[in-house]
Amino acid sequence: RKEVEQDPGPFNVPEGATVAFNCTYSNSASQSFFWYRQDCRKEPKLLMSVYSSGNEDGRFTAQLNRASQYISLLIRDSKLSDSATYLCVVNMGSGAGSYQLTFGKGTKLSVIP
Amino acid sequence: GAGVSQSPSNKVTEKGKDVELRCDPISGHTALYWYRQSLGQGLEFLIYFQGNSAPDKSGLPSDRFSAERTGGSVSTLTIQRTQQEDSAVYLCASSPQRRSYNEQFFGPGTRLTVL
Numbered sequence A: 001r002k003e004v005e006q007d008p009g010p011f012n013v014p015e016g017a018t019v020a021f022n023c024t025y026s027n028s029a030s031q032s033f034f035w036y037r038q039d040c041r042k043e044p045k046l047l048m049s050v051y052s053s054g055n056e057d058g059r060f061t062a063q064l065n066r067a068s069q070y071i072s073l074l075i076r077d078s079k080l081s082d083s084a085t086y087l088c089v090v091n092m093g094s095g096a097g098s099y100q101l102t103f104g105k106g107t108k109l110s111v112i113p
Numbered sequence B: 001g002a003g004v005s006q007s008p009s010n011k012v013t014e015k016g017k018d019v020e021l022r023c024d025p026i027s028g029h030t031a032l033y034w035y036r037q038s039l040g041q042g043l044e045f046l047i048y049f050q051g052n053s054a055p056d057k058s059g060l061p062s063d064r065f066s067a068e069r070t071g072g073s074v075s076t077l078t079i080q081r082t083q084q085e086d087s088a089v090y091l092c093a094s095s096p097q098r099r100s101y102n103e104q105f106f107g108p109g110t111r112l113t114v115l
Helices: none
Strands: A004-006 A011-014 A019-025 A032-038 A044-050 A055-057 A060-065 A070-075 A084-091 A101-103 A107-112 B005-007 B010-013 B019-024 B031-037 B043-050 B065-069 B075-079 B088-095 B110-114
Touching: A004 A084, A011 A019, A019 A084, A019 A107, A032 A060, A032 A070, A044 A055, A044 A060, A070 A084, A101 B043, B005 B088, B010 B019, B019 B110, B031 B075, B043 B065, B043 B075, B075 B088
Parallel strands: A011 A107, B010 B110
Antiparallel strands: A004 A019, A019 A070, A032 A044, A032 A084, A055 A060, A060 A070, A084 A101, A084 A107, B005 B019, B019 B075, B031 B043, B031 B088, B065 B075, B088 B110
């Protein structure tokens, strides 16, 4: 099983649609989870951290299911500017001293006018 | 404020040549990371520096790859005797503390092409 696995897409959705991305991770001891966004030929940028209780930031909602080792990202009311590749990122170590992040290959989203 | 900067932005070299890639982290960030992203692939961890501690080199793919971080700031990634499979975007990131849940700030990357 790959360490961090995502559906590569592409997801082609109309403006205003709701779209959800899923990610699974292999290490049950993983402690920290993130979604990064990467625009074409640009560097990744943090979109949001994922907390155990789930968290929301505007149109974006992240959920964590530790039992199933599963993370999700929901985007409501999609905008053209949301078009990008969304990277699922997991810290595979345990404890605050661990630092290595493992990146999924990303899910490509295209929002169509 | 200034973000992470990398130079050069693009590098084209011939197989067998050595290349040096530079990273200037955000001022005050003690942690620095190098990653490699090949076409259609995820980010691959290469090396990690934290303060004055010995670097974690566990991700370096071969002994042709090495990195230094001078004065706890600027870092240089050196690839000796480049091969075509080294072609990729090399990304540097920094973060303020040695804690996994701190955001990593990425530079724009160096796109390396080995002919």
